[in-house]
Amino acid sequence: MSANLNVKYLDCLEACQACLIDCKVCLTKMAGMESDNDCPYCCIQCIEVLEANIGLMAADSKFSKEMCALCAKVCEYCAEHCEAHDHEHCQRCAESCRKCAEECRKMAA
Amino acid sequence: MSANLNVKYLDCLEACQACLIDCKVCLTKMAGMESDNDCPYCCIQCIEVLEANIGLMAADSKFSKEMCALCAKVCEYCAEHCEAHDHEHCQRCAESCRKCAEECRKMAA
Amino acid sequence: MSANLNVKYLDCLEACQACLIDCKVCLTKMAGMESDNDCPYCCIQCIEVLEANIGLMAADSKFSKEMCALCAKVCEYCAEHCEAHDHEHCQRCAESCRKCAEECRKMAA
Amino acid sequence: MSANLNVKYLDCLEACQACLIDCKVCLTKMAGMESDNDCPYCCIQCIEVLEANIGLMAADSKFSKEMCALCAKVCEYCAEHCEAHDHEHCQRCAESCRKCAEECRKMAA
Numbered sequence: 001m002s003a004n005l006n007v008k009y010l011d012c013l014e015a016c017q018a019c020l021i022d023c024k025v026c027l028t029k030m031a032g033m034e035s036d037n038d039c040p041y042c043c044i045q046c047i048e049v050l051e052a053n054i055g056l057m058a059a060d061s062k063f064s065k066e067m068c069a070l071c072a073k074v075c076e077y078c079a080e081h082c083e084a085h086d087h088e089h090c091q092r093c094a095e096s097c098r099k100c101a102e103e104c105r106k107m108a109a
Numbered sequence: 110m111s112a113n114l115n116v117k118y119l120d121c122l123e124a125c126q127a128c129l130i131d132c133k134v135c136l137t138k139m140a141g142m143e144s145d146n147d148c149p150y151c152c153i154q155c156i157e158v159l160e161a162n163i164g165l166m167a168a169d170s171k172f173s174k175e176m177c178a179l180c181a182k183v184c185e186y187c188a189e190h191c192e193a194h195d196h197e198h199c200q201r202c203a204e205s206c207r208k209c210a211e212e213c214r215k216m217a218a
Numbered sequence: 219m220s221a222n223l224n225v226k227y228l229d230c231l232e233a234c235q236a237c238l239i240d241c242k243v244c245l246t247k248m249a250g251m252e253s254d255n256d257c258p259y260c261c262i263q264c265i266e267v268l269e270a271n272i273g274l275m276a277a278d279s280k281f282s283k284e285m286c287a288l289c290a291k292v293c294e295y296c297a298e299h300c301e302a303h304d305h306e307h308c309q310r311c312a313e314s315c316r317k318c319a320e321e322c323r324k325m326a327a
Numbered sequence: 328m329s330a331n332l333n334v335k336y337l338d339c340l341e342a343c344q345a346c347l348i349d350c351k352v353c354l355t356k357m358a359g360m361e362s363d364n365d366c367p368y369c370c371i372q373c374i375e376v377l378e379a380n381i382g383l384m385a386a387d388s389k390f391s392k393e394m395c396a397l398c399a400k401v402c403e404y405c406a407e408h409c410e411a412h413d414h415e416h417c418q419r420c421a422e423s424c425r426k427c428a429e430e431c432r433k434m435a436a
Contacts, residue, residue: 032144048273055266157382164375253359
């Protein structure tokens with residue numbers, strides 16, 4: 001991981017990066033597929049917040065805590081919807097969102 | 110539009126910004142809906158390229174021409190699929206993509 | 219502006235889009251230039267939050283209010299630093315940030 | 328790495344993600360600092376292209392090859408400028424850019 005990145009962000013940043021890819025894959029796989037809940041609408045929103053959160057952590061921003069708190073909420077919401085679908089990409093997305101939410105809560109504390 | 114933005118980008122930048130919102134709205138409205146073609150999968154891809162294209166133009170990057178050329182292709186592909194759907198958001202997205210592709214081709218020339 | 223975009227976001231979305239370009243231009247123009255305050259470091263952070271805010275509004279997300287509240291804070295912080303610089307791009311960026319903060323506060327209310 | 332991600336992208340995606348963080352950190356650390364070359368202006372451009380490239384690979388887009396080819400060019404340009412600076416963040420950024428360019432060229436082939 002990057003030189004000069006504030007090490008306190010390391011676990012959260014990695015969780016966000018993994019979650020971002022899993023959300024993008026889930027969104028892609030669900031595109032054009034009928035859904036009975038908010039997946040993949042939740043992934044669209046999660047992607048937006050994750051990208052900003054990654055950017056603020058990389059910038060060692062004083063706004064990171066507040067963004068992490070919001071990111072945790074959006075990840076939990078996304079996990080709830082994706083985990084209700086049996087597709088492997090939805091299950092993986094939900095799992096990544098849960099882990100990411102946990103790391104974001106630690107950062108926000 | 111922004112002070113110190115290179116004015117040559119003005120029309121293309123505005124077309125890309127409008128197209129970006131129309132693609133995001135189309136993607137959102139199509140989320141969870143069955144589709145018989147690449148819409149909204151095409152919107153996912155178009156969004157990625159539009160965001161980079163906007164960023165490179167705002168930065169007056171020497172890579173803008175090449176990115177505009179790629180953006181024009183992705184916009185045409187997106188327009189072809191969205192315009193086959195009767196939804197207002199798909200029709201609007203297709204129209205924005207056509208206009209954006211045209212402006213991008215001018216920039217790439 | 220986009221078909222099917224929730225009209226309540228219109229003013230805020232336009233303010234965010236203008237502010238995003240002005241921040242990107244300010245960051246670009248300041249790159250490699252010495253600075254006596256947080257400009258353009260503030261622009262880096264503002265860009266991240268603006269992009270997420272635009273995305274959540276385009277998606278008509280229930281998290282938009284909270285993101286708008288955070289975006290207003292980051293925009294005010296960015297305006298404070300950019301307005302202290304005489305460059306036209308900094309003045310423009312500060313002005314856009316103030317306007318954007320105002321629209322974001324309305325959305326967050 | 329993500330379930331259902333096309334495995335052919337794995338190495339390139341990881342290189343792009345690492346490079347993205349290193350570019351964001353380099354840009355942040357260089358903000359407000361005088362520079363004798365294009366660093367951190369090159370990082371601004373690299374970030375835009377990397378984000379799109381990551382997104383297109385996650386979406387298994389048919390435009391990935393072309394984007395990877397452009398990304399390789401921007402990464403090489405960024406490496407040339409950052410490696411001329413002795414700062415640890417610049418050296419790291421240059422190293423990540425070289426590795427990313429190599430992976431992108433493989434994808435583009």
